[in-house]
Amino acid sequence: xxxxxxxVGALLLCAVAGCGEPPPSGEQGAGTETTAENTAETxxxxxxxxxxxxxxxxxxxxxxxxxEATDAYEEYVAEQIVLLEExxxxxxxxxxxxxxxRAKDLYAxxxxxxxxxxxxxxxxxxxxxxxxxxxxxxxxxxxGGFHRIEKALWVEGTTEGQEEYARGxxxxxxxxxxxxxxxxxxxxxxxxxxxxLLNEVSAGKITGEEERYSHTDLYDIQANxxxxxxxxxxxxxxxxxxxxxxxxxxxxxxxxxxxxxxQYRRGNxxxxxxxxxxxxxxxxxxxxxxxxxxxxxxxxVLEKG
Amino acid sequence: xGDRKISRRDLLRFAGAGGAGLTLGAGGYATLQxxxxxxxxGDAADGLLPGASKVPFFGRNQxxxxxxxQEHMQFAALDLVTEEVAEVRDLFRAWSEAAARMTRGExxxxxxxxxxxxxxxxxxAFGLSPANLTLTFGVGPSLFEKxxxxxxxxxxxxxxxxxxxxxxxxxxxxxxxxxxxxxxxACADDPQVAFHAVRNLVRIARGLAVVRWSQLGFGxxxxxxxxxxxxxxxxxxxxxxxxxxxxxxxxxxxFVWVPQGEGPSWMAGGTYxxxxxxxxLIEVWxxxxxxxxxxxxxxxxxxxxPIGKEDEFDPVDLEAKDESGEPLISSDAHVRLxxxxxxxxxxxxxxxxxDGFDAExxxxxxxxxxxxxxxxxxxxxxxxxxxxxASDRLNEYIRHTASALFACPPGASEGGYVGERLFxxx
Numbered sequence: 001x002x003x004x005x006x007x008v009g010a011l012l013l014c015a016v017a018g019c020g021e022p023p024p025s026g027e028q029g030a031g032t033e034t035t036a037e038n039t040a041e042t043x044x045x046x047x048x049x050x051x052x053x054x055x056x057x058x059x060x061x062x063x064x065x066x067x068e069a070t071d072a073y074e075e076y077v078a079e080q081i082v083l084l085e086e087x088x089x090x091x092x093x094x095x096x097x098x099x100x101x102r103a104k105d106l107y108a109x110x111x112x113x114x115x116x117x118x119x120x121x122x123x124x125x126x127x128x129x130x131x132x133x134x135x136x137x138x139x140x141x142x143x144g145g146f147h148r149i150e151k152a153l154w155v156e157g158t159t160e161g162q163e164e165y166a167r168g169x170x171x172x173x174x175x176x177x178x179x180x181x182x183x184x185x186x187x188x189x190x191x192x193x194x195x196x197l198l199n200e201v202s203a204g205k206i207t208g209e210e211e212r213y214s215h216t217d218l219y220d221i222q223a224n225x226x227x228x229x230x231x232x233x234x235x236x237x238x239x240x241x242x243x244x245x246x247x248x249x250x251x252x253x254x255x256x257x258x259x260x261x262x263q264y265r266r267g268n269x270x271x272x273x274x275x276x277x278x279x280x281x282x283x284x285x286x287x288x289x290x291x292x293x294x295x296x297x298x299x300x301v302l303e304k305g
Numbered sequence: 306x307g308d309r310k311i312s313r314r315d316l317l318r319f320a321g322a323g324g325a326g327l328t329l330g331a332g333g334y335a336t337l338q339x340x341x342x343x344x345x346x347g348d349a350a351d352g353l354l355p356g357a358s359k360v361p362f363f364g365r366n367q368x369x370x371x372x373x374x375q376e377h378m379q380f381a382a383l384d385l386v387t388e389e390v391a392e393v394r395d396l397f398r399a400w401s402e403a404a405a406r407m408t409r410g411e412x413x414x415x416x417x418x419x420x421x422x423x424x425x426x427x428x429x430a431f432g433l434s435p436a437n438l439t440l441t442f443g444v445g446p447s448l449f450e451k452x453x454x455x456x457x458x459x460x461x462x463x464x465x466x467x468x469x470x471x472x473x474x475x476x477x478x479x480x481x482x483x484x485x486x487x488x489x490x491a492c493a494d495d496p497q498v499a500f501h502a503v504r505n506l507v508r509i510a511r512g513l514a515v516v517r518w519s520q521l522g523f524g525x526x527x528x529x530x531x532x533x534x535x536x537x538x539x540x541x542x543x544x545x546x547x548x549x550x551x552x553x554x555x556x557x558x559x560f561v562w563v564p565q566g567e568g569p570s571w572m573a574g575g576t577y578x579x580x581x582x583x584x585x586l587i588e589v590w591x592x593x594x595x596x597x598x599x600x601x602x603x604x605x606x607x608x609x610x611p612i613g614k615e616d617e618f619d620p621v622d623l624e625a626k627d628e629s630g631e632p633l634i635s636s637d638a639h640v641r642l643x644x645x646x647x648x649x650x651x652x653x654x655x656x657x658x659x660d661g662f663d664a665e666x667x668x669x670x671x672x673x674x675x676x677x678x679x680x681x682x683x684x685x686x687x688x689x690x691x692x693x694x695a696s697d698r699l700n701e702y703i704r705h706t707a708s709a710l711f712a713c714p715p716g717a718s719e720g721g722y723v724g725e726r727l728f729x730x731x
Contacts, residue, residue: 191421253512290386290512299421 066187066301069234073190076230077117078180084113088173095149095159095166104153108216108269111146115220116227119196120189124179130172134210144168147213154213187235191299194231197224198292206285208273218270221284222261228295229254238301246297253291260287358434358494362405364716366562366574367723369439369492370652370678371551374529377496378522378656379503380580380674382485382709383514385448390457393448394728396513400442400489400506401722410435413505427508429501436495440502442723443488443578443711451486458731464568466577466681467712473687474694475705482582482707485517490578490676496523518707520582522656522674529654535609535617538673539585539657540702542602543609546617547644549652560650560685561678571726574715576678579651579686582658582707585672590702601698603638611640637698649689651677672703682710 087110094103114121114131122128129138131145144165152162159166201224204210211217232239232250240247260283264271276284360368385393403413407430414425449463450456469484489506493499500521507516526538527545531552535543549556558564565573590598599606609617613625613633621640625633634641659671679685694700717723 188421249512286386286515290515293508293511296423299419302421303419 063187065238066235069238070185070187070190073231073234074183074185076234077120077183077185080113080117080227081121081177081180084110085173085177087113088170092166092170095153095162098159100153100157100159103149103159104214107146107150107153107214108211108219111216112219112223114146115200115223116197116230117193118200118224118227119193120183120185121176123189124176124183127172127176131169131176134212145172150211151213187302188299190231190235191302194228194235194298195292195296197228197231198288198295200224201288202285202292206281206288208281211273215272215274216270217273218261218264222270225254225257225261225288232295232298235298235301239298242301243297246294246300249294250291250298253287253294257284257287257291260284358437359410360408360437360439362401362408362440362717363719363721366576367441367713367716368408369441369490370576370654370713371529371557371561372439373437373533373551374525374527374654375437375439375492375494375499376525377493377499378525378674379491379496379499379519380522380676381489381491381503381507381519382445382517383487383489383507383510384517385456385486385514387513388456390459390728390731392513393457394724396510397442397724397728398722399509400440401717403506403509404440404442404502404723407502407505408435408438408440413502413509427501427505429504430498433495433498436493436498438491438493438498438502440506441490441492441578441713443490443713444724444727445485445487445709445711447484448486459727462569462571462727462730464572464712466563466568466572466683467710468683470579470682470687470708470710473690473705473708475700476694476708477704477706479707482518482520484709485711487514488578488580488709488711496521520580520658520674522658524657526655526657526673527653529652539587539671540590540598540602541606542598543604543617544602544639545653545655546604546609547621549650556650557652560680561652563680567680569727571714571724571730572712576652576680576713577682578709578711578713579675579677579679579682580707580709580711581673581675581690581705583673583675584670584704584706586702586704587669587671593702600635601639601702603634603640612638635698637696639693639697639699642692642697643689645692646688649685651679651685651689653677678713 087106091103091106091110094106118128118132129142129145132147133143133145134147135143135151137143146169148165149159149162149169152158152160201221205217205221205224208215208217210220232254236247236251239250264276360372362368387393387396407413410433412426412428412431417425446463446467446469448457449459449467489503491499491502491506493502503519507514525536527548528535529548529551531550535546535548538544549560551557561576563572563575563577567573593601595606599612603612603621604610604617605612605614608615610619611621611634613622613627614620621634621644623632623634623641623644627633653675654677655673655675657671658674659669661670662668663670677686694705714724714727717725
């Protein structure tokens with residue numbers, strides 16, 4: 001970094017943070033729509049709470065291809081939320097009817113749509129802890145959602161006492177569906193979302209801790225990867241236009257991960273994650289890492305315009 | 306700022322500097338400024354003589370072998386996942402470029418300030434001295450042939466000296482911690498600098514190679530220069546007093562560097578690296594009497610002198626007898642067995658390690674990560690280790706738990722890369 005660049009940055013920083021210099025007032029009339037001045041003006045004094053993400057959101061508006069990609073991805077997210085409701089209903093019905101076997105069969109497929117869009121869905125209100133908290137993530141008396149019922153089904157082999165959680169789960173999912181209208185994504189959400197889904201796999205799924213009672217982790221992992229790919233697919237033309245080799249690397253990476261996963265398919269579903277030994281898990285993890293690294297470079301398309 | 310319009314680019318830069326500054330609080334600017342100064346000023350800012358904390362990456366031989374041994378090490382063995390030899394070549398090129406930068410104290414890649422991308426360099430070495438960082442690369446037998454398959458069309462370039470080591474008596478090797486297609490040896494006087502280097506090189510390799518195993522070494526157990534004292538290993542012993550020293554260029558040429566005409570030409574000026582993870586049975590050793598400890602190695606514990614002598618560097622007299630006519634240095638003492646043959650000299654460059662506690666036994670998992678460099682491991686390391694494995698009294702207190710062999714090609718010249726002659730041959 002050249003010295004003056006730091007200097008300009010530092011001046012701006014001082015200005016917004018109110019450390020000495022007055023805010024750059026008077027520049028607002030310059031006629032620019034969304035520039036640093038505006039950001040600085042509107043957030044003056046509270047800059048410490050303003051995240052870099054908010055700044056970037058300001059910056060990437062106005063590229064029609066990216067806007068189109070974002071709209072298309074919003075539709076995908078909406079579809080998945082609808083699907084989540086459609087699959088959660090029969091699952092909840094089974095729990096309420098005391099049908100343990102049926103509830104177990106429906107559990108993992110019901111979660112797939114959620115796992116495809118989790119980072120985005122988590123932005124729509126506070127549903128993540130309600131729907132998807134694992135044991136120990138929240139205080140015991142607040143713990144509900146999928147994993148609470150998972151434990152009852154697999155550990156205790158019963159639906160008894162789960163009615164409250166089942167109804168709560170369905171209510172949360174329905175409320176989430178109600179929030180679709182308010183879904184307003186930015187191109188940056190596609191980039192971060194696609195990487196976050198893979199980070200979910202690397203951080204929480206490879207270890208088997210997500211589905212610690214049902215061992216249906218492979219459903220989640222496949223869904224995470226599919227969701228990541230859905231976001232990438234929308235961005236792909238832009239990425240390829242900027243850096244074709246990168247787009248190809250990412251595609252190849254998805255292929256490799258799917259190929260690694262495919263060996264664990266059984267019928268319409270997946271084998272128990274317990275069947276994967278340490279070497280199997282490591283191989284899968286490394287394939288995900290190999291994909292996530294180039295994918296993390298996809299953000300360069302946001303610099304255009 | 307006046308009336309200067311702020312461009313989109315500036316906004317990004319602003320976000321870059323501001324983001325960091327905000328986390329750092331009011332001192333943010335000063336901190337950033339200082340970090341830049343350290344970079345620009347290099348050694349002067351470290352309070353060291355110019356050049357004193359840097360070891361050049363480029364040269365006739367790779368650094369990290371005959372260069373003065375640093376205090377810390379991070380070693381990694383990788384397996385290739387790519388099937389394209391061109392990608393392996395690109396990896397070595399990219400590694401050499403990044404290595405040259407990092408050994409100069411620069412970031413692994415160009416600095417980037419995009420808010421949308423992860424930084425090219427992971428950042429934990431910003432503001433640190435290069436700390437004599439050296440990066441040494443090697444290739445294992447499995448690069449040339451794996452499961453009987455010539456994976457990259459390189460089989461004909463495989464040196465005989467790189468044939469896998471034969472099974473050695475007493476070995477209890479963990480395959481998952483042994484061998485590998487490639488290796489990176491990072492040594493530095495600052496452990497974070499060594500860690501940073503391996504982390505970034507592994508990141509560069511992502512998608513092409515995966516880490517098979519890695520080992521952290523926290524204290525050197527050898528000296529490779531006459532200016533260094535012999536350190537102690539975790540047994541509290543000075544071992545390796547008789548190591549080859551870099552100043553002995555004749556010995557280096559005879560025992561370490563592969564001469565032109567010996568084996569494939571791409572190895573001329575290179576050397577072979579043997580690594581052995583030698584776990585010490587620490588709890589057992591700590592219960593052993595001083596006499597037995599000294600008798601096992603054949604040296605006095607405190608002075609490091611050969612038994613019956615005063616000074617560490619006094620010559621080892623294998624003929625010396627005590628009053629009852631018994632050899633002062635017993636027939637199974639480590640020093641006797643280690644120096645029985647003058648043809649088996651090796652350059653030792655190992656490190657102490659610990660991987661914490663062994664959960665099964667509740668005992669320290671610690672010992673010596675032995676590294677040696679030699680011109681031909683089958684003529685030097687193997688016979689030496691065979692003899693030690695058969696009779697060394699120290700065997701009661703150690704276990705060889707992992708083993709690896711790598712060919713370290715000669716050094717690269719500026720603009721070139723390590724392994725160039727190997728990969729240009731296909």
